Amino acid sequence: MRAHVLVLVLLFARVRDAAAHGHLTWPPSSRHGGNIHHGADCGAGQCYWFSNNVEVESQTLPSSHRTMEPELEGGADVWRKSPWRSPGAAPVYGSGCGVAGGHPTEVYANGGTPPAGVAIGFDGKELPKAKLGPAKWTVGGVAEVAWAMAANHAGGYAYRLCRADGEVNEECFRAGHLEFAGDNSSVLYPNGTRVSIPRAVVATGTTPAGSQWARDGIPTCRTCARAYDMCGAPLAPVAGLDYGTSWNKQVNCFADCAGATSSKAGGACPGGASKLQFDPKFLDQAHYDAYTGFGKSVWEWSVLDEVRVPAGLAPGPYLLSWRWDCEESTQVWQNCADVELVATASEAEWHLASAEALARVPKPEKAAAAKFDPYKDATGDENFDCDKQVAYCEKVNYKASQFKCGKDEASTRAEVCPKFEKTSGAGYAKPALAMLASTVFAVEVLGLEDPGWLRAFAVASAAVIAAVFQPPSAFERIAQPFLPRVPVYLRDKT
Numbered sequence: 001m002r003a004h005v006l007v008l009v010l011l012f013a014r015v016r017d018a019a020a021h022g023h024l025t026w027p028p029s030s031r032h033g034g035n036i037h038h039g040a041d042c043g044a045g046q047c048y049w050f051s052n053n054v055e056v057e058s059q060t061l062p063s064s065h066r067t068m069e070p071e072l073e074g075g076a077d078v079w080r081k082s083p084w085r086s087p088g089a090a091p092v093y094g095s096g097c098g099v100a101g102g103h104p105t106e107v108y109a110n111g112g113t114p115p116a117g118v119a120i121g122f123d124g125k126e127l128p129k130a131k132l133g134p135a136k137w138t139v140g141g142v143a144e145v146a147w148a149m150a151a152n153h154a155g156g157y158a159y160r161l162c163r164a165d166g167e168v169n170e171e172c173f174r175a176g177h178l179e180f181a182g183d184n185s186s187v188l189y190p191n192g193t194r195v196s197i198p199r200a201v202v203a204t205g206t207t208p209a210g211s212q213w214a215r216d217g218i219p220t221c222r223t224c225a226r227a228y229d230m231c232g233a234p235l236a237p238v239a240g241l242d243y244g245t246s247w248n249k250q251v252n253c254f255a256d257c258a259g260a261t262s263s264k265a266g267g268a269c270p271g272g273a274s275k276l277q278f279d280p281k282f283l284d285q286a287h288y289d290a291y292t293g294f295g296k297s298v299w300e301w302s303v304l305d306e307v308r309v310p311a312g313l314a315p316g317p318y319l320l321s322w323r324w325d326c327e328e329s330t331q332v333w334q335n336c337a338d339v340e341l342v343a344t345a346s347e348a349e350w351h352l353a354s355a356e357a358l359a360r361v362p363k364p365e366k367a368a369a370a371k372f373d374p375y376k377d378a379t380g381d382e383n384f385d386c387d388k389q390v391a392y393c394e395k396v397n398y399k400a401s402q403f404k405c406g407k408d409e410a411s412t413r414a415e416v417c418p419k420f421e422k423t424s425g426a427g428y429a430k431p432a433l434a435m436l437a438s439t440v441f442a443v444e445v446l447g448l449e450d451p452g453w454l455r456a457f458a459v460a461s462a463a464v465i466a467a468v469f470q471p472p473s474a475f476e477r478i479a480q481p482f483l484p485r486v487p488v489y490l491r492d493k494t
């Protein structure tokens, strides 16, 4: 009987996908909602602005700056088309501030979904300005900028400026690359604590020529000897939210080779310095056990850098664009923040991420971070509202599926939503009880030996179930794992 219960519990367990990426956290005028206090937390959808499945044609990155399997060449080098292999060269969607969900029209299972309430492909440039007002940077001065990684996809990043009152696009940002100042980056905690980590800047093989890019100084884990042997040659991306395609499984396999699973529990790579994709040359040995791994929304800190504000720029309104060209994935993350260039240092504001400045940044309300997310697995979510899911999916021109908005098969709301009603919150205990009762029932049917108490227990369970459930949904819940796994979707209305 114990084995039966275990099997049932396993059938109810759900696997989460490897989505979650990165965002700008400083200056605090980020239009995407990144917040220094929330670090890598992506609860407000701030990490879903990017260009998904974009590749470079040829490698121009000096191999000394690689962040994934640096010694590999040729066919076994599965990262060779990743954006970081030619920093700045990969094409991007939108105007240099990322697009919601990473594609103009298509969602993808590799985290390619827009933030809740935002249409797929929405250009980040069109987001409203942050209430806090722009950061004010002195022309010719130095300013501090920071980003946080919700999932460490390796590679490197750059910061660029474009005038906000002119034409804002990626071309303009490319012409406005900023140089880094100082020698190191810092790991910046929400209370202002800083930990210095090495910064490796590359300016050869970059686009535009001579532009400065900083290597992502947080190494991911070297979990596989060769990702090629473990996951195979890269497959073509498959549009839609089928999480079971060979391609999406491979995406997760690659992530596992970078520590997506192994670094999750401790927030760092097990095995320390010997199990990293590259040696970050940390200044303190203890950092090898602290600032490594894949992340997965566990880090409260951001990576801070100083950048030079070119002396030749005219004062006025600008947009700052942060661009992260990944190597572990074929993705480019972009966020924008409002920056006003001012003539004198006395006018500067939010240019330094001092502990005092950080303390003045309002923390987002919990409610905003916890708002309804139709892309989350709804099972067990007390706030899950199937009608909202349906309405949201229609708004973004996709059909609601059991857990996601998808493109393919369709069926009616009446078929989809009852599966999620009355199974919320503490509901995990209820199905478990139901499972137990059903197992007992199976024992009865199979005529297995009853030690006596089993029958009494089954009767008590049935009574509890009858009290807390409406019987049809309870029995549907029990039956679900045993039914053929045919996806049920909303019928297309058009």
Ligand SMILES: [Cu+2]
Binding pocket: 018, 019, 020, 021, 111, 151, 153
């Ligand atoms: Cu990601």
